[in-house]
Amino acid sequence: MKVKVLSRNPDDYVRETKHDIQRVPRNYDPSLHPFDVSREYTRALNATKLERVFAKPFLASLDGHRDGVNCLAKHPRSLSTLLSGSCDGEVKVWNLTKHECVRTLQAHEGFVRGMVVRHCGTSFFTIGDDKTIKHWKMEAPGYGEEEEPLNTILGKAVFTGLDHHQKNAVFATCGHQVDIWDEQRSTPIRSFTWGVDSFSSVRFNPVETELLGSCASDRSIVLYDMRESTPLKKVIMTMRTNTISWNPMEAYYFTCANEDYNLYTYDMRHLENPVKVHIDHVSAVLDVDYSPTGREFVSASFDKTIRIFPKDSANSREVYHTKRMQHVICVKWSADNKYILSGSDEMNIRLWKANAAEKLGVLSPREKQAIHYSQKLKEKFQHHPQIKRIARHRHLPKVIYHQKNELKVMKEARRRKERNVRKHSKPGSVPVVSEKEKHVVSVVK
């Protein structure tokens, strides 16, 4: 007779002293782990719920301005520095880690219309309602010295937008026309006009650095090449565009914030139709900024909310609002892809997390692993109705909620009417116009 009976030595399975870690022998045999799908689903559901529980995006409010914040500028070299300009002509430099203002200067009379930090990070430019462009040093003046700009240029008309070239000592302004300036000269080296009287924003392309985009008050978006004397092309839309922002990774895409509550992502090469129409705001969109990864962008709206859109989705993935935040005028995505900064009408700058449920600070490896695991689970089960519903749910202020529903009803009514008109007209005489085609009037080259 040959016999063997299971006999385990407990010493192989328990720790020797209480200072050791517990021994955990594993056996991955699937038959010892039944209900794997259901258990994973439950885990995914829990992870989704916890994500909503931990979604606390608001970090800090930077107060100190005495009027609405009109423009923000990121520092290209320092993550902790932020510049803000307000409607009373004051510019403040902030230290974001300490949440405090490190420098205040009275830059202009009237609004500060635009602000940009030079690519080296040692100086910055501001423009204001007093028709001047001022060039400032980044360092605060020493004790006893007076706060004075390095250089002041007096323009002929009011400037409304400003952007600096990525590498060269060249910057662009817009107002009556789009001007390209050399830092050393007091007159523009080049001016572009295309039968328009007023531009609202100008932006350099971050990759093809000689390209510019601007939006004008005649509802057009105009593209320029700095090396040529005439503009490249423009697209005219049904409503006015407020700001544009280039995608830093795929720099042939840009997104524009429109007065008709939508954002439009265009491919620079095909302006006939936008690549995507981003709908969710319930009032005019005032500012837009891309994340440094180019996968998402943030938009600020007159409806007192900030929304985050994935670049190829029509609806926002996130909406931020507080009771006290008024019309959001400017918004920036920080260069480390972690934070969002918004400046609003009621004189505050707010610091938000880009990922609402993210845990800040140093994570232990186990925490990291757990986060990755739950992320993967959420991704795996994202289409299950229960999980989708929880992950998608956002609380909205009552006003916005109702307005959203109202807009939905209006849109549906318009669609229904169009459908009825089509039904009662000659076949083909009322064509179906898609949402993308609806908002573009024409493209001029």
Add this chain to the structure above:
Amino acid sequence: MLLYVNAVKLPLFGHFHQRPVRYWQGTEGKTKDDNKTEGQPEQQKRQQNRIKKKRKRDEQPDGGKKVISRRPVRYWQGTEGKTKDDNKTEGQPEQQKRQQNRIKKKRKRDEQPDGGKKVISGKSDPFPGPPPIPKDKLEKFKRKGKIQKPLQHHYKLKDIITRSEEASEMAQKQAARFDLLLPEDAGFLEGDEDEDTCMISQEDIADAVDITSGAKHFNLKLCQFGPYRLDYSRTGRHLLLGGRRGHVACVDWQSKQLMCELNVMESVNDVKWLHTEHMFAVAQKKWLHIYDSNGIELHCIRKFNDVLRMQFLPYHFLLATASATGFLQYLDVSIGKEVAAICTKTGRLDVMCQNPHNAVIHLGHPNGTVTLWSPNQKEALVKMLCHQGGVRSVTVDKTGTYMVTSGMDKKMKVFDIRAFKPLRSYFLPTGASCLSLSQRGLLSAATGDIVQVYRDVWSTPVTKPYMAHRVRGSVWGLGFCPFEDVLGVGHGEGFTSMLVPGAGEPNFDGLDTNPYRSAKQRQEWEVKALLEKIQPELITLDPSELGYVDRANFEQRHQDRVEALGFDPLGKEKFVPKHKKKGRSSAAGIERRKRQVAHEDQRDVIRKTVEDRMKLEEERNRMKEKKAALSGKRSALDRFKK
């Protein structure tokens, strides 16, 4: 290092006489080679290599065969083909041989002095590449089949699928590799020549094995309150005994430590551990009671009356009870709520088991049927006619593939419950009153006062039992201990713990069921298990159904929606004419407006039918044309036409 310089650099300068030489290469061969290789183009060199290879083979006394025998062999390869028949590698000799050949070729290439320039010490890796994984192990950890590749232009989807497939393949391989390293092996019992294993007595086995294992065979003589029902906890450390006449005891049976003992002063129908060894449920004469391991009554649940049998679903935290009144009830023990109460309308329910694979409850009935239940449905999921005469006992194996039933017709039958098909039928002279399946698929059947254990009841027709043991008094409860080679038998005279080698799963998973867990580990496990408690709605016949894509089309979905809402959200409302003022809403006017709308609807219908007819007509025409075109050709059969 110096050798490296020699091997790599010198040939570049043409100093071929210093090239390192293999010991089997003769000196004359070497010089000959050198003369030829100097400054030759690539193609010629390759040709020479081939010649060299051939020569090398010739130089060896056995014509190159010796290279194979000299190769070091890994422990799992054994000396196969000659002496050992390793069942792991047996399944795939063809593939392995091919792989070996490839390795051989590669090695030979490496051994070429001017081919393998990367060799540092001159010695090549005897085991290049990752070790092969036995095919059966890989099959064990296979989770899904290959996904059909999408079309070429879905490049993003294709990328995602490729990546996920790579990941799952890697996981499968890792798990299979890990499986090779598991520390314990299953037990076994083999008789000598012309010795039946069923003739070996328990005492002989207990004497033959080590002391700790031998101590696992014992008898508890409890003749006062018997017969006994029993239940082992999920980790296999604790044993719960419930005597018919009210005696309830829980024991840490390996250390023989009594945790509590009480007499409930009522008849006890069944006992069951809940999720930990700190709580157990006792089905008493009238109500269901829950006690803790100190014997303190925690709850008396009056909603559950006349309970005869119980099953605990550990991943759902559900206690399923079958009562004498024909009710199947589910109690969620984590929140203390009754989840479902189903009136089975089949009379007294005293045969019950659970399918551990999908948490479906199987009930046996006096009319010979076995019914399958989930808490989500008021009707049985499946009704199977299994026996002529009543069903006496049912049990389902761990993987949820086989169900074994025994009936009053003295038969024991094996069913495949994925296909609901009978597989085998055995005749037992006295019939089996209790059945139980172990983790490794041993079947124990109690026939009167004899406990028989069978092996492989579903794959091969069994003629005699693997083991047999006679106890005192008729058997009342039967259960294998998880992760141990032990079968517990509750009978009229008490309790017997039998040694059944090969019954238990040798390697447990420390994060799921750990027999050696500390109090802290148990607490942590409890929290984790409660967090991932599966909702009772997810109990279905196929537990992986949740992972499939719902391919319902719009109509089906719409139908579901209509059912859920109770009305059709997309349905056309009936036209109600608006009430107009100033006398314009006369009855005639209303009627006229109504007729207008009805007329419009009718026109729509007509338009649609006309369009459909046109389409049909067109199709018919096309077919006709096609036929005409075909008939224009002369066929061989045309000569029969008049």
